[in-house]
Amino acid sequence: MFFHFIIAGIFLIFSGIAYSDYILKNPVTFDLIVMGLMIFAWFLLYIVAKQIRSNGHDQMNDLENLFLEIIES
Template sequence: MEIENSIALRPKFSTDVLQSMAEILENAKKVKFEVKEEYLIKISDQHIFFFICREKRSYYSPHLHVELTENEDKTTNVRGLYGPDQTVWTFFMFLHFIIAGIFLIFSIIAYSHWTLQQSPTLDFVIMGLMLVLWFALYFQARINRKKCQPQMRKLDNLLNTIVDFG
């Protein structure tokens, strides 16, 4: 997977493997205890969650969510999603909604000022500031994703020990 070149802030993948879902889950249970010093692995039904241990985790550390779906021919579809910690992602989305809300409110106010033939300059300035803040959030997320790439690769290697993608 080319993480560096994708525009998505939460890279994902999907592939079919020859292993059955039961084999993959059994491998995950074995590996869970072998790597408990460095990684936290949670298994829930056909979902496997990979986390960096708390001591090595920082605010931008990724987690990997893998969903397994058994196909009719006894192969398994493996879908994965890399993302930041849920708390960080929720805060990130909260900031996006606040910025979008302020932008929308001031665009309505600017339209009202324009129809009343008053100066909407301040409204446009605030809307421009919201656009700058939105781009700043996006680029900060890209910087954080670049910082967490070594940890993403470690999670990917851990997944490769559980699932045979060959």
Template sequence: MQPEKEIKLRLRFYKTSPKSIDAIMASCEKLKPDVSPDFHIKTLDNHIWLSIGARRREKHSPNLHLELDKMEDGNTAINGLFGPDPVLWTLFMFLHFVVAGIFIIFFTIAYSKWTLNQNFGLDLVIMLLMIGLWIALYFIARMLRRKGIPQMHELEDLLDKILD
């Protein structure tokens, strides 16, 4: 996988494995103590979460969520999703909602002033600032993802250890 060339902020991938779901889960449980200080492995039902250990975690450290599905031919389909730290993701979503809310409020005020033939220049400036802030949030997220790419590769290598 080449995350450097992807446009999406949350990268997805799909793999198949000849191992059964139970064998993959057993492999995870067996590998947990060996990688414990550097990585954190959490399992529940047909889901596996891989993340960077607490002593190596940064604000840009990615997480990898794996969903395992049994295929008709006996293989296992693995749906992977890289994502940022949940706290960071929540902060970014909160900021996006605040920016959108402010934009909608000032759009409504500007429209009201326009219909009343009043000056609405300041409202347009604030709306443009919100658009600029939204674009800045996107590029900040891209920058943080780029910093996390080496750790994405580490998580992918850990997945390969689990599947081998």
């Protein structure tokens, strides 16, 4: 979850820098590249988190069954 906040923070910082560079008539190419990479990283984090959640689903069911077995005994 913290990675999402870090990526969002970097995106916001570079969007502010890109805006000020645009107003000052400086090139904004690097800023836009970093912002695009942050969007890509955000989607990548989403895909990785979804994969980890699906991998852990069976383990969660095993733990729940073990918990119910201990409660019943």
